[in-house]
Amino acid sequence: MMPFEGDRLTRSMRARNVDVVLATSRHNVRYLTGGYYLSFYARASRFGAGQYLSVVGIPAERPASAFYVGRQDAILNEQDYIEAFGPLWITDRHWIQRGPSMSAAAAEAAAQVLRRQGLAGSTVGIESSFLPADAFDALRRALPEASFADATPILADLRAVKRPDELERLRQVHQMTAEAIRAVLAEGRPEETTRQIAARAQRRIEERGASFLYAFTNVGPGFLRAPSSERWGRGRSMHLDVGAELEEYIADVARMGSIGAPPALAADLFTACLDAQKQVRGAIGAGLPCRDLWRIGTEAVTAGRWGPYGRFLAHGLGMVSHEPPEVTRDSGRSLEASMVVSIETEYLHPDAGHVKLEDTVVVTPTGHEGLGDVARE
């Protein structure tokens, strides 16, 4: 069964004058197939003289005519992987052999399908930041009468409202990440470097079954966020901002910790973070214009004694960080139920360092549900 709303996709394609979408990024291939990506290349696509590329093609009005291009040869039988994965709703499948340019070969195979479907002269939507140059050249050579447009916003908008199973993955990965951060902060020893702390964050994420993405580690005072030979110690607060991934869904969580009692200034700034989060969460619900969310958050953070040091940021989160909904001064859209928003409240004070709280919420018809609301205080 198609794991997205075909009508919603068609409307978005028509609004941008795109006749057929070719998805080539790992995240959009997974999204459109319903979770499938050839596991051999999922964690490293480089191989031989190029990289693996698979393609999901979906024509407007006829999403059921979608096709898939993958790899098939003596070494790697992708049909077996698809069988092991479970049923794939796309039944029109095409296979390229291993060779010096797998990415160009996949694009050529996709171009042939478009020609057979009568779409050789159409406007083809590509992921322009996720289509390799050799694949794009192969498409242009094979379809000289086609036009090309960037389909990135079409696919990002399609993903903005999450399905229940997507929300469940996001719940899981945020819970794992918040618990991993709690464990890392609780284990903190004086004189440990922030590089060692980041390495522990990776282990604590991985042992919970998620993939580690990154860690920002700021020990105040000063704003250095890169894991380094800087040492955490008594009377210094630390922010640990960690990214993790579970089956393509991203968690983005920041927490504060200190060894012994936190410095008074850091404690004050953290209280301001919590207060601002509370105000923002109180306003969230389906129908709230995103520009109002931006205004409420910005006012909450910049009001009061520490305002001049404050910063507010909110962004959509799912398979991609900073995906729709966009939350800026000028956003035209409103929140919808089952959108997911990460809320960052932070103060950068030269004496205390970078004090930050970041959490993610699901928009509900009447309010919000917090994801991974563990150890916020």
Place this chain on the structure above:
Amino acid sequence: MMPFEGDRLTRSMRARNVDVVLATSRHNVRYLTGGYYLSFYARASRFGAGQYLSVVGIPAERPASAFYVGRQDAILNEQDYIEAFGPLWITDRHWIQRGPSMSAAAAEAAAQVLRRQGLAGSTVGIESSFLPADAFDALRRALPEASFADATPILADLRAVKRPDELERLRQVHQMTAEAIRAVLAEGRPEETTRQIAARAQRRIEERGASFLYAFTNVGPGFLRAPSSERWGRGRSMHLDVGAELEEYIADVARMGSIGAPPALAADLFTACLDAQKQVRGAIGAGLPCRDLWRIGTEAVTAGRWGPYGRFLAHGLGMVSHEPPEVTRDSGRSLEASMVVSIETEYLHPDAGHVKLEDTVVVTPTGHEGLGDVARE
């Protein structure tokens, strides 16, 4: 200090008529910088409406005029990351801001440097399978008088002979992987699915400090290698072929196991694998033509009773799997000391399944050194 031989790179560029190389893949950026890649994006480059792209540019004859393009803004101070990483030999650094198209912006910044260096009309070597389409378009727009050529083979050849620190990384990751496979096979329980076995391989790799890439799991009879709901049981042999990564260096190791005594046929085929490996290893040393290595391996595997089921494959291994040296019937090159070759001997017999042994060796002046030679029997 430059972590590669500038003269070797220049010769290779001149042989292919390339005036300047622009590296954009994570592995080649790491190779040319000496190990650096912005850690925030190293495990997931997707962000917002595009993906992160950094560029290392190196002109022929003047490798010391190399430049770096990275990202810099209020959220992410890449200069801090480079400081935390240690000294970076490339001092000509350029920064792009976060924006809707980070990859195109990085390419535009690189084009400006090329113009200032007098290379606007030159032949620019790109990684055509690792340069995003929007970045390539930005380069072509900014440098209409330039020509473009694929620099993938130039960079792959540069990496073929490994430095001592690279060999040490490859030793470590092969040892970790071989030990992880041994642990997974030793823990094998009847009725476990190959999907569960692959998940255990991931945990055993990660707890040793490497990154898991993939697992092939074949339980004979039959040739299915995808992790699935197939179950391993008494009297059935299994091959476990695992990929792992440590600081960009890849291990590729396959071992056989069985619960209880292996089936007699599988044991026979495995003895044939071992014998063929022994013959191939006995021939390896600096100066051996790669085509001779291919012939010796192919003859060793296809001779004898099980020959019709045999298959031989050897390939270079380092930051990329199946990198130079190329080992085929027609290879023109010879092995050099400090090249690294992965040797695969396997038999696909319908009654026994896919029986395989894969190991990696470093070529030495007089022979070879095995990497991760653990639990081969």
